Amino acid sequence: MGLLRDAGVVYKPVEQIDLGPCSNESYFKADKAPRMAGFLLKIFAWFLESRIIGALLLYIVKKNNQVHKLVSNATLEEPPMFVPLHPITDCIKTDLNQQEVKQIDSDASPPERVQQAIKCIPVTSEKSLDDLKSSCFWRWTIADYSRAYSTGEITPLRVAEHFINAVRESCSPPLPMSFFINSDAEDILRQATESTLRYERGNPISALDGVLIAIKDEIDCYPYPTTGGTKWLHKFRPCTGDACCVMRLRSCGAIL
Structure with a gap:
């Protein structure tokens, strides 16, 4: 373990944690990184690049970083979320026959x-809505x-209504993650209302009709600003x- 290493944390499987509105339990604790800019950032970079002070400063920053603690010391007692959606058959392991190759127009x-x-x-295998609800971490396709x-x-x-509520909850205490x-x-x-009407009339546009898709902030998606991971890009290059x-x-x- 070492004298300077923190004790590891064992995280329970998510199904064993009460994440209801009246619960005080949380799965992960959110951590906020310090924000620096301008002259303060230059001073910090200068100290970080120095041999002796930089090593000590890097140790302190890593020690206080929750992500580093999670990756280094935590134990997750549950199966991984990302698993193959389709079984790997013998025909996939070998070269596909030419007749199995389909070209899209x-x-x-x-x-x-x-x-x-x-x-x-x-x-x-088709699953009903109840089956999908009972599956832990089931990712809808x-x-x-x-x-x-x-x-x-x-x-x-x-x-869409559930999505909007989830976005609002993710931006609120005690876990202000702000995924979007x-x-x-x-x-x-x-957009969701228009899509719902199309399904009610029996004429959806495609299989993507009504599916929510998030767009990265470096891709133009009007009326959202194209920030490209910055706070200034959209001011010089408006979408x-x-x-x-x-x-x-x-x-x-x-639905975008």
């Missing part, structure tokens, strides 16, 4: 290309959303329209 419209791509995905929307088990509007730097609840609800990939997602009915 590049001249087709974005919705048509999405439908062609969906047909290329291996068919998995596009096919799951599309199937649930088409059968009426859920609607894009209902999913910008989100327009009114615009999201508008005036959608990037090509965003335009195609919108044309497929995705």
